[in-house]
Amino acid sequence: MESTEAAEEAVAEGGRTERSGLTIREVLEGSPAWKAGIRQGDSLLSLNGTALRDLIDLEFFQADSRISLVYRREGEARQVRIRKDPDLSLGIVVDPPPIRRCPNDCAFCFVDQMPAGARKTLYIRDEDYRYSFLYGNFITLTNLTEKDYLRILEQRLSPLYISVHATEPALRRQILKNDRAQDVLPLLERLCNGGITLHTQVVLMPGINDGEALLRTWKDLSALYPRVASLAVVPVGLTSHREGLPPVPSIDAAFAKHMIREIVSLQKQGMDRWGDPFIYPSDEWYVLAKSPFPSLSRYGDLPQLGNGVGLVPLFRKQWMSGIRRLNGHLPRPLVLVTGLGFLPYLKEYVASWVSSGDPDARMVSVLGVENRSMGKSVTVAGLLGAKDIVDKVLERDLPPETLLLVPDIALKEGSETLIDDGTIEEISRGSGLETVAVPSTAREFCLWLGERFPSLLKKKEKTA
Numbered sequence: 001m002e003s004t005e006a007a008e009e010a011v012a013e014g015g016r017t018e019r020s021g022l023t024i025r026e027v028l029e030g031s032p033a034w035k036a037g038i039r040q041g042d043s044l045l046s047l048n049g050t051a052l053r054d055l056i057d058l059e060f061f062q063a064d065s066r067i068s069l070v071y072r073r074e075g076e077a078r079q080v081r082i083r084k085d086p087d088l089s090l091g092i093v094v095d096p097p098p099i100r101r102c103p104n105d106c107a108f109c110f111v112d113q114m115p116a117g118a119r120k121t122l123y124i125r126d127e128d129y130r131y132s133f134l135y136g137n138f139i140t141l142t143n144l145t146e147k148d149y150l151r152i153l154e155q156r157l158s159p160l161y162i163s164v165h166a167t168e169p170a171l172r173r174q175i176l177k178n179d180r181a182q183d184v185l186p187l188l189e190r191l192c193n194g195g196i197t198l199h200t201q202v203v204l205m206p207g208i209n210d211g212e213a214l215l216r217t218w219k220d221l222s223a224l225y226p227r228v229a230s231l232a233v234v235p236v237g238l239t240s241h242r243e244g245l246p247p248v249p250s251i252d253a254a255f256a257k258h259m260i261r262e263i264v265s266l267q268k269q270g271m272d273r274w275g276d277p278f279i280y281p282s283d284e285w286y287v288l289a290k291s292p293f294p295s296l297s298r299y300g301d302l303p304q305l306g307n308g309v310g311l312v313p314l315f316r317k318q319w320m321s322g323i324r325r326l327n328g329h330l331p332r333p334l335v336l337v338t339g340l341g342f343l344p345y346l347k348e349y350v351a352s353w354v355s356s357g358d359p360d361a362r363m364v365s366v367l368g369v370e371n372r373s374m375g376k377s378v379t380v381a382g383l384l385g386a387k388d389i390v391d392k393v394l395e396r397d398l399p400p401e402t403l404l405l406v407p408d409i410a411l412k413e414g415s416e417t418l419i420d421d422g423t424i425e426e427i428s429r430g431s432g433l434e435t436v437a438v439p440s441t442a443r444e445f446c447l448w449l450g451e452r453f454p455s456l457l458k459k460k461e462k463t464a
Helices: 004-012 055-063 129-135 148-154 169-176 182-192 211-222 253-274 283-289 311-325 343-354 359-363 387-392 426-429 441-450
Strands: 022-027 043-047 067-075 076-083 092-093 160-163 198-204 228-235 279-281 334-339 364-369 403-407 434-438
Touching: 022 169, 055 092, 055 169, 076 198, 129 148, 148 182, 148 387, 169 279, 182 198, 198 211, 211 228, 211 253, 228 253, 228 283, 228 434, 253 279, 253 283, 283 311, 311 343, 334 343, 334 359, 343 364, 364 387, 403 426, 426 434
Parallel strands: 160 198, 198 228, 228 279, 334 364, 334 403, 403 434
Antiparallel strands: 022 043, 022 092, 043 067, 067 076
16 A cells, blocks of 8 residues: 555645546556556546545455446546456555645644754644554544545444544543534544444643543543553653744653553553553653663553554564574674664663674664754654764764664655655765665564675684
C-alpha cells in the first residue's frame, strides 16, 4: 500500500477529486491486471459496477474471482473482464486519496509547533479514518459522517486508532478546542458493537487530563475491552516554536516518574482482570524520568509499537540477539547518529558490544544530536535535521574513513530527505564523511551490518 507521506504529497500538490477515478501509479508485471492490458497512467473507474472512491474500495471489491473492470485511457472509457483467485490481488497500485483536514485546534498540535522551512507535508493537519485504517494514524472521530460509519462497518475497516484524550465530554471538547465534538463513548461503542477493534491514546497534559480525569478515561475505555484493545498514554510534546499558542504545562522527571507509577498500577489491574495490561506508558515517560525500562514481556503483544510504546525494550532485545553474530573484523570506524532521547540507551547497547571483548567493536561510537531547529525538548531521532547533524559531526575530530550512519526513521519515506529538506548527500558533503541511511530497528540494522561488512560474520580465530 502507499505510504502516508505519498498521500500527504498528493494533498500538498492539490490532490484530485474522487470523481476523476483512481490514477494508476503502477501495475505489477505479470499480475492479472497486467495480463489484461492495464497500464500505469490509466484511471481506474469501477469494479463490478461499483465506482471506486479510493484504494480501500480497490482492496475491498477486488476480492472476487470474476472482475469487470472499467478504466479510462486518453479520455476513452474501456472495459475488461478478469478471472483470478479471490485472494489474489489485481496488481494495481493507485494514487492515495486526498486527506481530510482536522476540525480541531488542540493546544498541543504538533503541526502548529513546526519551524518554518520544514517539508510541506509536515504542515498538514490530517483527520482521516482511511489513513487510520491504512497506516495507523490517530483520529478523533470529530469529522465522521453517517456514511463514513456505515462504510467502516460494512468494509470492516479494523483496527482504527483513536485519540481520546479524555472521555469526560466537556473536558474533551476543551482539549480539542471543538465545541461541536460529540461525546466520544457512544461513538466508540457503535464501532465496537460493529466488530471494529480500536486502539486508543491519551496525550497527557499535567493538571488537565491526568489524575481523576485519566482514571475516568481508563475506566470508561477498559469497560469496552477487548474491542477497545489498548490505551497508550503519551506525554505532551512541546517544541520551541509556540509563539501565539496557549501555554501548556511541561513535564519534568519527577512528574514522569509519578505517571509511570500511576500507569503501572492500572496495568496490574488489567493483568488481574484479563491477563492483559491494556494501558501502556509510551517510551518517552521512561526517557523523561531517566528510569530503566521494564522487560519486553510487560508490553503484551506490542499493540502500539508505532506510537512509541515498547520501541526501546524491543530494540534492546533485538540488539543483544543480533550483535552476537557480528564478532568478525570491522574494516572502518562507524558512528551511529541518534537523538538525545535514545542516546543513553544506544550508548549502553554499543558499550555492551565493546565489553564483549571484541576489539573491533571499539571502532563503533554513538553521536547524539541536539535538535536545535525544533528545540531541546524534541529528542527523538525521527525529527532530526541534516544541518543539526552536520554541525554536531564537525564538533568531533573523526577520522576521514569514518562511515556516518543516519537512522532511516529520520527520512521522509521513500527518499533520502530529512525534516529540514536536507539530504543524506548534503550531510556527506557538509561533514566530509561518507554517510548512509540505515534501518532503525535493531534486527534490521544488525542484518545490514552483516551485509555491508561480511567480514563481521567471520568468526575470529582464538589465540592460544
